[in-house]
Amino acid sequence: MANVEPLTGRLPVAQQPSFRVAPHNLEAEQALLGAILVNNDAFDRVSDFLRAEHFQETRHGKIYEICASLIRSGKIASTVTVKTFLNEAEWGDVNPAKYLGRLASEATSIINVGDYAHAIYDLAVRRQLIRIGEDIVNTAYDAPVDLTPRTQIEEAERNLYQVAESGRADGGFQSFGNALTIAMDMAAKAFQxxxxxxxxxxxxxxxxxxxxxxxxxxxxxxxxxxxxxxxxxxxxxxxxxxxxxxxxxxxxxxxxxxxxxxxxxxxxxxxxxxxxxxxxxxxxxxxxxxxxxxxxxxxxxxxxxxxxxxxxxxxxxxxxxxxxxxxxxxxxxxxxxxxxxxxxxxxxxxxxxxxxxxxxxxxxxxxxxxxxxxxxxxxxxxxxxxxxxxxxxxxxxxxxxxxxxxxxxxxxxxxxxxxxxxxxxxxxxxxxxxxxxxxxxxxxxxxxxxxxxxxxxxxxxxxxxxxxxxxxxxxxxxxxxxxxxxxxxxxxxxxxx
Missing domain, CATH: 3.40.50.300 (P-loop containing nucleotide triphosphate hydrolases)
Incomplete structure (x- = not known):
């Protein structure tokens, strides 16, 4: 059985297949999460455009989402409070409490948090562009009879617009708390x-x-x-x-x-x-x-x-x-x-x-x-x-x-x-x-x-x-x-x- 790196689930370099891996930077994700766990002010610097879905590692996205919920509700996001909401069964051989501790202990200055967030976001955009490009190619090869090139172009433009929107969600259900936050922001802006x-x-x-x-x-x-x-x-x-x-x-x-x-x-x-x-x-x-x-x-x-x-x-x-x-x-x-x-x-x-x-x-x-x-x-x-x-x-x-x-x-x-x-x-x-x-x-x-x-x-x-x-x-x-x-x-x- 192949040796698997903890958390990432990646094969050792010698055993990796010969296809290209989607662009990502796990170190930037770890550094950002560590900075937030050490100083919650770091979250305020990136929360208006960075979302959980922008993280390549889904468990990193889960940690970010928990931190966001805690901070927006006026609570402290730390290794102790975040650990409570993590399901150990989803982490395999990795101990989530120890992993959070390692993130916090290796955290760098809050000054760099903006650079890390932009790197994570830009890489997420590149991954989305790759997916859109693959869809365009595949659809063009196997287009149904009733799908005109103009329709395909318009669909591609719609998808590209969604990617271009900073922090835009991909649709689906959202929590009432998130909608309430947006409504309160609108009321605050109206007041000002x-x-x-x-x-x-x-x-x-x-x-x-x-x-x-x-x-x-x-x-x-x-x-x-x-x-x-x-x-x-x-x-x-x-x-x-x-x-x-x-x-x-x-x-x-x-x-x-x-x-x-x-x-x-x-x-x-x-x-x-x-x-x-x-x-x-x-x-x-x-x-x-x-x-x-x-x-x-x-x-x-x-x-x-x-x-x-x-x-x-x-x-x-x-x-x-x-x-x-x-x-x-x-x-x-x-x-x-x-x-x-x-x-x-x-x-x-x-x-x-x-x-x-x-x-x-x-x-x-x-x-x-x-x-x-x-x-x-x-x-x-x-x-x-x-x-x-x-x-x-x-x-x-x-x-x-x-x-x-x-x-x-x-x-x-x-x-x-x-x-x-x-x-x-x-x-x-x-x-x-x-x-x-x-x-x-x-x-x-x-x-x-x-x-x-x-x-x-x-x-x-x-x-x-x-x-x-x-x-x-x-x-x-x-x-x-x-x-x-x-x-x-x-x-x-x-x-x-």
Missing amino acids: RDGALSGVSTGLRELDRVMGGLQRSDLLVLAGRPGMGKTSLATNIGFNIAKAYRFETKADGSHEAVNGGIVGFFSLEMSAEQLAARIIAEQSGVASYKIRRGDMTEHDFQHLTDAAREIQTIPFYIDQTGGISIAQLTARARRLKRQRGLDVLIIDYIQLLSGSKSKGDNRVQELTEITTGLKALAKELSVPIIALSQLSRQVEQRDDKRPQLSDLRESGSIEQDADVVIFVYREEYYLKNREPRAGTEEHITWMNEMERAHGRAEVIIGKQRHGPTGTVELQFEAEVTRFSDLASEDNLPVQMD
């Missing part, structure tokens, strides 16, 4: 963030007050009839978030947003230049039609160049490809997050996306596939997704043109899949088309109604899983396509008698 919001601020104070900001993993559907300002509101929110972006550097070198965020905008209808023109009009205060015609004074152009200089470096990324599928959008969103980061994703608009060809001509099923895919993407990327949507024409048949959830029913599962449904409504738009004959009593009434509705918009929250529904009034400046908070009495300047 500007405005005390649990989500990303939209830059619109009243909307934030009702919604608590844009929440991670939420699918928000922003709907309205043409001319209501859906794209303008989405663009305003996206730009506000990108402009407010501030970040901190985590232990693994990645950036985490502490205010605002990195925004991805899929503009399936307008070109990137048209979208940029809207943003520059909103920021400079120069009317959009003046920019298009070149009908500007020198003063206007100066405002335009000043605004362009200020906003040219904001993290706002636009994809203007039209007619893409939900699978292509998903792959591009993963790529953006992997390469540049992503905190909020905006899609303008759902009806311009296509589903898989297998759905045939059934548009309702296709839209169901799209909205289900968007919700899954929001959870996978852990970012809020704002998806714009058209409404059915039945809105126009009612006297009260305010949209409601039933107007979405013709669009498959949009209402069911969305965490939040928001409608944009501007009464001024409809009043303009109903002007009575001048000089009549009806015209006077109409003028009073126009004055009341001028420059006002309603954002109707028709559904919100985690909060109240209701209506928020905003100011809308049509010339510069800008939504903003209405001036309240509390914010008006003091008037002198």
Whole structure:
């Protein structure tokens, strides 16, 4: 019988087979665990990106997991306390208590713990890449008839994205304690963030007050009839978030947003230049039609160049490809997050996306596939997704043109899949088309109604899983396509008698 090294289960070098061994570093794993057992502060330096599954030796992963549970519950992780939770039957000829003692006795300084953790994590990533590469090769050799190369590429991109995510688990069940820790971290960040919001601020104070900001993993559907300002509101929110972006550097070198965020905008209808023109009009205060015609004074152009200089470096990324599928959008969103980061994703608009060809001509099923895919993407990327949507024409048949959830029913599962449904409504738009004959009593009434509705918009929250529904009034400046908070009495300047 071959002699086996204790703990590792490896054969002596002379008896090892001639295949390549997956990259690993058991010494780094031992040094890291020893440092944690001697000084629990070492755990805090690596816990935000290192997980038990990153250890090559499964028993090392078990020790790390026990240490994590003890430290997070406010207890001390030491050779004595950890030993209690180890099953000696799983260790074979190795005595777990003695092994823990050896780890602690040979531990080096806590100063090096970060280097050990990064080495362990990097080697785990390399092992995952090897597995993905093997899967790609094997699938390409023995691909089923119905598996296209495009589908295989998208699956490979999905797997690579999961590897690229620092400390990302591979799915499956997780303990309630772990979920509770994440929820408490979110509450702590909300307490410290500007405005005390649990989500990303939209830059619109009243909307934030009702919604608590844009929440991670939420699918928000922003709907309205043409001319209501859906794209303008989405663009305003996206730009506000990108402009407010501030970040901190985590232990693994990645950036985490502490205010605002990195925004991805899929503009399936307008070109990137048209979208940029809207943003520059909103920021400079120069009317959009003046920019298009070149009908500007020198003063206007100066405002335009000043605004362009200020906003040219904001993290706002636009994809203007039209007619893409939900699978292509998903792959591009993963790529953006992997390469540049992503905190909020905006899609303008759902009806311009296509589903898989297998759905045939059934548009309702296709839209169901799209909205289900968007919700899954929001959870996978852990970012809020704002998806714009058209409404059915039945809105126009009612006297009260305010949209409601039933107007979405013709669009498959949009209402069911969305965490939040928001409608944009501007009464001024409809009043303009109903002007009575001048000089009549009806015209006077109409003028009073126009004055009341001028420059006002309603954002109707028709559904919100985690909060109240209701209506928020905003100011809308049509010339510069800008939504903003209405001036309240509390914010008006003091008037002198």
